[in-house]
Amino acid sequence: MTPFKLTEELIAQIEELIENQRDTELNSLLGDVHYADIAEIINELNEDEATYLIKLLDSHKTSDVLTELDEDVREAILGNLSSKEIADELGELDTDDAADIIGELPQEMIQQVISEIEDREHAKDIVDLLRYDENSAGGLMAKELVKVRENWNVLTCVKEMRAQAENVTRVHSIYVVDEEDKLIGRLSLKDLLTTSTKTHIKDVYIAKVDSVNVNEKPEEVAKIMSKYDLEAIPVVDEIGRLVGRITIDDIVDVIREEADKDYQMAAGISQDVEADDGVWELTRARLPWLILGLFGGLGAAAIMGGFEEMIAKHAVLFFFTPLIAAMAGNVGVQSSAIIVQGLANDDLKGSISNRLVKEMLLALLNGVILATILLLFTWVWQGAFLSSLAISISLIAVIVVAGFIGTFIPLFLHKRGIDPAIATGPFITTSNDIFGILIYFMIAKLILGI
Amino acid sequence: MTPFKLTEELIAQIEELIENQRDTELNSLLGDVHYADIAEIINELNEDEATYLIKLLDSHKTSDVLTELDEDVREAILGNLSSKEIADELGELDTDDAADIIGELPQEMIQQVISEIEDREHAKDIVDLLRYDENSAGGLMAKELVKVRENWNVLTCVKEMRAQAENVTRVHSIYVVDEEDKLIGRLSLKDLLTTSTKTHIKDVYIAKVDSVNVNEKPEEVAKIMSKYDLEAIPVVDEIGRLVGRITIDDIVDVIREEADKDYQMAAGISQDVEADDGVWELTRARLPWLILGLFGGLGAAAIMGGFEEMIAKHAVLFFFTPLIAAMAGNVGVQSSAIIVQGLANDDLKGSISNRLVKEMLLALLNGVILATILLLFTWVWQGAFLSSLAISISLIAVIVVAGFIGTFIPLFLHKRGIDPAIATGPFITTSNDIFGILIYFMIAKLILGI
Numbered sequence: 057m058t059p060f061k062l063t064e065e066l067i068a069q070i071e072e073l074i075e076n077q078r079d080t081e082l083n084s085l086l087g088d089v090h091y092a093d094i095a096e097i098i099n100e101l102n103e104d105e106a107t108y109l110i111k112l113l114d115s116h117k118t119s120d121v122l123t124e125l126d127e128d129v130r131e132a133i134l135g136n137l138s139s140k141e142i143a144d145e146l147g148e149l150d151t152d153d154a155a156d157i158i159g160e161l162p163q164e165m166i167q168q169v170i171s172e173i174e175d176r177e178h179a180k181d182i183v184d185l186l187r188y189d190e191n192s193a194g195g196l197m198a199k200e201l202v203k204v205r206e207n208w209n210v211l212t213c214v215k216e217m218r219a220q221a222e223n224v225t226r227v228h229s230i231y232v233v234d235e236e237d238k239l240i241g242r243l244s245l246k247d248l249l250t251t252s253t254k255t256h257i258k259d260v261y262i263a264k265v266d267s268v269n270v271n272e273k274p275e276e277v278a279k280i281m282s283k284y285d286l287e288a289i290p291v292v293d294e295i296g297r298l299v300g301r302i303t304i305d306d307i308v309d310v311i312r313e314e315a316d317k318d319y320q321m322a323a324g325i326s327q328d329v330e331a332d333d334g335v336w337e338l339t340r341a342r343l344p345w346l347i348l349g350l351f352g353g354l355g356a357a358a359i360m361g362g363f364e365e366m367i368a369k370h371a372v373l374f375f376f377t378p379l380i381a382a383m384a385g386n387v388g389v390q391s392s393a394i395i396v397q398g399l400a401n402d403d404l405k406g407s408i409s410n411r412l413v414k415e416m417l418l419a420l421l422n423g424v425i426l427a428t429i430l431l432l433f434t435w436v437w438q439g440a441f442l443s444s445l446a447i448s449i450s451l452i453a454v455i456v457v458a459g460f461i462g463t464f465i466p467l468f469l470h471k472r473g474i475d476p477a478i479a480t481g482p483f484i485t486t487s488n489d490i491f492g493i494l495i496y497f498m499i500a501k502l503i504l505g506i
Numbered sequence: 507m508t509p510f511k512l513t514e515e516l517i518a519q520i521e522e523l524i525e526n527q528r529d530t531e532l533n534s535l536l537g538d539v540h541y542a543d544i545a546e547i548i549n550e551l552n553e554d555e556a557t558y559l560i561k562l563l564d565s566h567k568t569s570d571v572l573t574e575l576d577e578d579v580r581e582a583i584l585g586n587l588s589s590k591e592i593a594d595e596l597g598e599l600d601t602d603d604a605a606d607i608i609g610e611l612p613q614e615m616i617q618q619v620i621s622e623i624e625d626r627e628h629a630k631d632i633v634d635l636l637r638y639d640e641n642s643a644g645g646l647m648a649k650e651l652v653k654v655r656e657n658w659n660v661l662t663c664v665k666e667m668r669a670q671a672e673n674v675t676r677v678h679s680i681y682v683v684d685e686e687d688k689l690i691g692r693l694s695l696k697d698l699l700t701t702s703t704k705t706h707i708k709d710v711y712i713a714k715v716d717s718v719n720v721n722e723k724p725e726e727v728a729k730i731m732s733k734y735d736l737e738a739i740p741v742v743d744e745i746g747r748l749v750g751r752i753t754i755d756d757i758v759d760v761i762r763e764e765a766d767k768d769y770q771m772a773a774g775i776s777q778d779v780e781a782d783d784g785v786w787e788l789t790r791a792r793l794p795w796l797i798l799g800l801f802g803g804l805g806a807a808a809i810m811g812g813f814e815e816m817i818a819k820h821a822v823l824f825f826f827t828p829l830i831a832a833m834a835g836n837v838g839v840q841s842s843a844i845i846v847q848g849l850a851n852d853d854l855k856g857s858i859s860n861r862l863v864k865e866m867l868l869a870l871l872n873g874v875i876l877a878t879i880l881l882l883f884t885w886v887w888q889g890a891f892l893s894s895l896a897i898s899i900s901l902i903a904v905i906v907v908a909g910f911i912g913t914f915i916p917l918f919l920h921k922r923g924i925d926p927a928i929a930t931g932p933f934i935t936t937s938n939d940i941f942g943i944l945i946y947f948m949i950a951k952l953i954l955g956i
Binding site: 088090092264281282283284285287304305307308309311312315316318319320322323324325329330331332335338339342343345346347349350352353354356357358360361364367371372374375376377378379380381382383385386387389390392393394395397398401403404411414417418421422425426429430433434480481482485486489493 | 538540542714731732733734735737754755757758759761762765766768769770772773774775779780781782785788789792793795796797799800802803804806807808810811814817821822824825826827828829830831832833835836837839840842843844845847848851853854861864867868871872875876879880883884930931932935936939943
């Protein structure tokens with residue numbers, strides 16, 4: 057497979073074809089292109105061109121294209137379509153994707169669009185899904201699944217399954233329910249391929265099946281599915297009835313988004329921006345953290361101002377403040393990143409106090425090594441042993457405290473139910489800068505006896 | 507499903523049962539526990555206990571447990587098993603998992619273990635897989651797949667498929683090959699469920715099938731599979747022959763590892779450590795970056811030493827160096843994180859120079875806002891307008907340069923084929939600290955005319 061490559065030439069070519077309304081050529085040019093690639097193309101077009109293409113291409117394909125578009129592009133295109141046209145697109149989609157798109161429409165449009173979806177069962181399923189919180193298993197699941205009753209015989213079962221499978225893009229498991237629709241087990245497709253057709257369901261189904269509650273958080277669903285290597289998981293309501301199914305492709309998106317969010321938080325960017333967003337959006341995402349850093353810096357300046365009388369005798373102490381601040385920040389970020397990641401991957405075991413003791417031991421070890429290097433360097437360089445010693449000993453203290461803060465804050469936030477990722481970035485750096493410089497000057501003052 | 511919860515009580519109970527060799531109770535206690543959960547339990551046991559459990563439990567289950575264990579725990583356990591015992595475990599596993607485990611064994615063991623695997627076809631497949639680089643599609647793929655020839659009739663096909671499916675845990679697609687084993691298309695399971703049994707393969711198969719080359723990088727495979735929502739992708743060799751298949755659960759691991767790695771790099775931790783690793787391993791992962799930061803700090807100190815004559819008249823300038831350093835670091839990390847993430851997700855479009863201009867505009871906007879806040883604050887606080895102005899104007903320059911460095915370095919590394927994630931953490935912070943402080947003092951000197 058040669059991967060699709062989005063080029064400026066291709067975009068220019070398509071824009072020209074649209075301008076001249078060369079529909080046949082457009083159709084043949086894009087006929088074999090995957091919908092995810094067509095979405096990339098459309099993201100680069102202007103609103104009129106985009107709408108033109110969506111109306112032109114086969115709605116079987118454009119419905120999938122719609123799910124892959126950037127949100128603002130999709131919103132603009134949908135604004136140019138009639139409720140009948142939108143309903144036709146949604147009719148082609150799985151219920152979860154259809155519900156996601158419909159949820160973005162203005163309230164007054166939703167009802168109208170739903171009333172125009174031809175397949176009434178499909179419309180009913182979409183309405184069901186709209187009830188669930190976006191940030192829950194219910195918000196992720198689709199209604200498309202293959203289920204059979206335990207008391208069916210194999211003939212009924214295969215017939216029913218064939219009908220159901222028509223609506224299901226990918227069949228993973230066949231779910232077995234009792235007469236109250238409660239999930240009681242599953243049949244694997246492999247069993248279906250390798251079992252004689254005369255067998256009865258209740259004799260062949262596997263009574264053990266993983267499932268998640270409809271209110272479960274997406275991150276938890278992701279953890280369960282990736283831990284147990286599941287490609288699909290059934291979703292049950294509060295009394296155990298089978299209400300939907302989540303597939304791994306949706307979970308891959310959850311994992312990516314979660315990782316991106318943590319990474320951006322660590323870098324001091326409020327979530328949900330991309331490199332191609334506008335300057336203003338990017339500024340809004342970054343500026344708050346920079347302002348936090350600014351006030352942290354002002355705090356550090358105030359602390360240093362309080363030790364001004366030391367300048368005359370030990371100016372060198374002031375030259376080392378960026379070093380102290382940087383080390384405090386780096387150690388804090390390292391400690392907190394390890395904790396945040398451990399919490400996200402669920403592999404933190406043992407008590408909080410053990411964890412703190414370990415991190416502080418680690419910080420002490422790093423601190424002693426770094427302080428020794430620093431002592432040798434500054435002593436040789438500055439020639440003043442006592443101030444070099446003061447700087448080095450302060451460095452150890454600063455590093456241990458930074459390790460403590462970096463470990464404690466995310467654990468504390470997590471216990472309080474707050475996303476600890478917020479603690480890794482500028483928040484830790486800034487507070488460690490201030491504490492670091494304060495500790496540094498206090499210890500230096502003590503040792504140098506000023 | 508009530509999720510499994512690893513408790514200290516459970517571990518204590520299991521340890522006691524092992525000590526008293528209560529095999530029946532152990533078997534019934536762990537019989538229904540998922541292998542991923544048993545792996546979590548065993549990670550907490552000592553070597554002898556762990557080996558005891560692995561030998562006790564059904565090898566159908568323990569083989570899967572082995573794949574989920576921490577690497578050091580697995581190594582210790584395998585060291586206590588005979589080559590025959592290891593061969594039996596590997597015989598139960600899919601070829602990709604078996605090859606991964608066997609690849610960790612000492613060279614002299616590998617041949618012996620392979621020679622004792624009973625199923626010779628399986629052994630041959632494992633040996634084939636050992637040839638591939640771990641960091642390639644070949645290193646990820648398994649040999650288990652279901653394939654049919656285009657010239658078969660449906661009867662042969664179903665019979666052959668049933669035999670093949672016995673070895674395949676999850677059937678995703680049925681691949682269609684020509685007489686030279688070249689991949690030419692696929693059949694979906696859904697087609698199989700919904701098509702009459704009298705149809706011929708060449709009349710029903712889909713001639714379009716995504717595939718990846720055996721030398722493709724795992725990250726690329728992950729991008730392709732998640733972009734196109736694939737649950738399995740066939741792997742072909744240089745001349746298009748079908749040699750294996752990669753499933754989405756392996757890709758989920760790749761995505762997680764990739765995200766974890768980028769996150770750790772950004773936090774200044776060399777990859778591949780977890781919170782529960784030993785103090786020494788954690789130190790080794792962190793110390794190099796801290797030493798880098800230390801020398802950065804020494805560089806900053808040297809620069810400040812060069813401006814020592816300014817201390818007498820403008821001590822306040824020195825109080826603001828942590829602020830300048832922090833802002834330079836934060837802006838640099840923000841810019842580089844956006845670029846690194848854009849590169850990782852393949853959504854950076856347009857030229858490098860456009861990107862640089864945009865980031866510098868953004869930095870200028872942020873810089874002016876922040877400098878204005880700083881000017882008002884310091885002016886009111888310190889009362890000295892000129893030095894406040896000098897600090898504020900320098901801040902703008904520092905932020906713009908930091909934005910430039912933060913954008914340029916990852917783009918440059920990426921162009922050179924180096925993982926740009928290395929640029930987000932302490933590397934950017936440290937170089938921006940130094941440049942920031944240098945620019946700050948130079949501009950301040952210019953404005954204050956010292």
